[in-house]
Amino acid sequence: MAPSAAWMAGLMAAHRDARGAPLDYFLHAGGPAAEPSMHLGWALTALSMSVVAIIALLLVIAITRRRRVPADARLAQGETVALRWIYAGTGISSVALIAALVYTLVTLDSVAAPSRAPALTLTVTAYDWWWKVEYAQADDAPAFSTANEIHIPVGAPVKIVLKSADVIHAFWVPQLAGKTQTIPGQINEQWIQADAPGVYRGQCSQFCGAQHAHMAFEVIAQDATAFDAWRRAQARPAMRVTTDALAAHGEQLFQARCAGCHTIRGTDANGAQAPDLTHLDSRGLIAAGALTNTPGHQLDWIRNAQRIKPDSLMPGIVLTSGEASALSAYLATLH
Incomplete structure (x- = not known):
């Protein structure tokens, strides 16, 4: 039996996401697929x-x-x-x-298929507990990947190719489309479309383990000009640190402690087990929506990942105050 809509609205309004916005987003449709x-x-x-x-x-x-x-x-x-x-x-x-x-x-x-051909095709792979988003090569930008944040052009259908790297998850953006499962060894497809610019919250809706509740993402709908500019910027490699000694020391720390899991395009960091951090500071959230993306939260996540998301694959890293300052200075260059 379905619960009362009023009861559900009251329950969700009592909770807020990492940005402080009320979680009543599933009560409103923002596109023709939803x-x-x-x-x-x-x-x-x-x-x-x-x-x-x-x-x-x-x-x-x-x-x-x-x-x-x-x-x-x-x-x-x-x-x-x-x-x-x-x-x-x-x-x-x-x-x-x-x-x-x-x-x-x-x-x-x-809702099985859009009324016209998709303007964009993305591959989204679900991991315990985050989302990898891959953009194919375009005429004016090479292929690249990002994490937990999907940018799409407004008013155009977007095809989502769904995969899973581990267990069954479910891709759900309530305002833009229904739920579609990601199943290991199987490829599923979905399409989304946003009628207006804005930020649309997504969430894994299939119980997938200890941090299932902390496996969120955002879909950011932009006008065509802003989307094209974002895509070109994301496709560029990270800026090389040459003049800032503190940031340069932070890059060395990153290469020594983080490069085995994370990728930063344009550097020797090419890990494939964790999110691509090439343009980390351009994102609004980190840790799959658990924290807002601020310098303080970045260091908190690095030091206390197992407190924030127990059983995640991100280990807590012990840093001295000097190392923390250097690493934070380097991460600030990834915009």
Whole structure:
């Protein structure tokens, strides 16, 4: 039975994401792939609540109704009335369920594919517990990858190719599309489209382990000019540190302690087990949405990853105050 929409809205409004925004985003549609599913959800919620209300009303009537029938005739009359209610209830339930089935199938068909060819194709791979986003080569930009942040042009359908590197996850951007699972060894596809510029929160909705709740991402819809500029900037390698001695020391620390897992394009860091950090400072969130991307949170994550996300593959790294300052100076160049 679906829970009350009002109850769910109240529950989500009491919680906020890492940016401080209320988590009621799933109540609103922001694109053509999400709107039919949103209407279906409201319709099924209304149907479920109607069933609850009818059953409650019949129960109250049965409890409070006074019977004035003699005891010897009560059994026969009760059987007749009960059969009538059973027939009526079965008939009405069958019609309602068939109508819900037809509506669901029509909705699934309407969101199966966009009305025009996708303007962009992205490959998103789910990991425990973060998202790798790969952009294919374009005319004016080479291929590159980023993490936990998907940029798309406004008003254009975008095809999402979904993979999993470990267990079953589910890719879900409530305002832009329904849920699609990522399954090891299998490729699934989905499409999204944003009708207006903005930031749309996504979340893994398939329980995938200890940090399932901390596996979020953001879809940032931009006008075509801003998106093209972002894409060209992301495709460039990281700026080489040459004049800042503190940042140069921080780069050495990164190469010694972090390069085995992380990649920074343009340097010797080419690890493949963790997010690409080439343009780390251009992102709004880190740790798959667990923290806002500030210098203080970056160092907190590096030092205390297992406190923030226990059982994640990111280890806590012990740093002296000098090492922390140097590493923070280097990370600040990754914009």
